[in-house]
Amino acid sequence: MILLGPATLAELRGHERACKASVVLGSHGLAPPETFSLRKALIEPDDADRLHLLNCGFAACTQGRSGRLTDLDAELLPPETRQRADSFLRPAPDSSRRPLDLRSAPQLALLLACADAANGPWVIIDGNHRAIAQQLRHGSLAWVPVFLCIHPAIATWSYVPASFRQTAALVAEQADRPSARQILRLCARIEPHPQQQRDLTAACSGFAAWDELIRAAEAEDMAPLLLRHLTTAKISLPDVARRTLRLLSVHHRQTNLILIKMLGRVLALLETQGIPALAHGGAALCQTLYPEPGLRPLSGLDLLLADKDIAPACALLRQHWFSTLAETETSAVLCQTADGVDVRLRLSSSSQDFSRLLRNAVSCAADGVRMRALAADEMLLHLCPLACASYKLITSADIVGLLESRSDFFSIQ
Amino acid sequence: MLRHSAKARSTDHPLFQTAKTMNTTQRFTLNPDYKAEQFDDEVLLYAVSAGQGVYLNETAFLVWEMCGRGLSAAEMAAQLEAAYPEQQEVIGDELAAALDSLLENGIIHPAP
Structure with missing residues (x-):
């Protein structure tokens, strides 16, 4: 959960009225409103298994009646709940409303109650139908804005499902231990910072779950950055953990060196036919932002082309080493194997004026070949929607790095 | 100075015998897939195509380098003995163990 800042009761009441909330703070046996502290927050992808529906019929729509949103089963929805959720998913044809996406609808922010704001679990006080609709349509509540109503005794409320209580007990037990996730978050930046290094040292003191940390780091493409920050902070870690991180970093x-070499070959080839290309995504970030290309694991290569160049570029690449996995008028995915590494090359046309992007591009080199990459501000605009679609913690490091690299341009608060 | 951190081997271990009884004029070629990455206290050879990495201690790294320079097993032993005269007694075993390990992992091959 990303905690954004405090909220007032007056603000919450206004929101409840605007949403026509049926369960409001203080009703249905909840503690008096003034005993809650209130915050605004954003749900993160990792919070999914700690989000609960209200135990007043909604929990019955989940597998095993757990109440967990991740256990939601569309088949178990009673007709009236389904109808209400459908009204968000498929507004009436004559309605001007668009299908629901809570991520971009702060006016529909959910009301969540919890005892531990940062770690949960959380139960949805108001907005259960909206949450069900969002879960069914988008598969997750990640990045949905919420009001958090924090009360230490919330687990005793009768509308809290049993699994909420079990999770709350588990979270309370682990509260004093630094988690792998906390350590990883501290490493989600490119350049070390004195405060970050102090926090990292404190978090690693007595930390024992190195296996879990390394697995999580690799899943989030963070293993090389984790090693970088642990090494810079001179944090001692077990031999096996150190060697595993070194192995992953190498x-x-x-792998990146092979991919960047291939990028250089592709760019040189496109250049021979006068096809301009703009690198974006991981490879562009590696070459323009990261001090050492291996710090930013790559899943493939991404190039932006002008609309008219997608088909000729595909044809050209097919004549030289690549085969096509998918192709449309505006995008294509090609692949080949280079030095034992599977190379995925994603070509796409820009939704923006390509010549403008090209004019503002940053020049660098990929294996000695001139490469043009999206400028930092354009890269940010490009990254943010991608981060919402498939978020990994490395994207946070990318975004922090981009913002810090252009502190003259971006106002950071 | 000259240490080998690999598991202790008894001399009847088949791999030990392989290197120990090897023709001392034997030379080796490096598997080009493996690239060396040096850290402060150790060297990692990694082949991205195989997805395999092997940590080398100081002795094994020296032996790997000498294989790359085309030295025979006898020439390697002579160089090591000259560099570490105080450890002459163990150099033969250390060299055999390092060669075994490198051969076993496909990092070097006997030159034709």
């Missing part, structure tokens, strides 16, 4: 470095 793996990513060597």
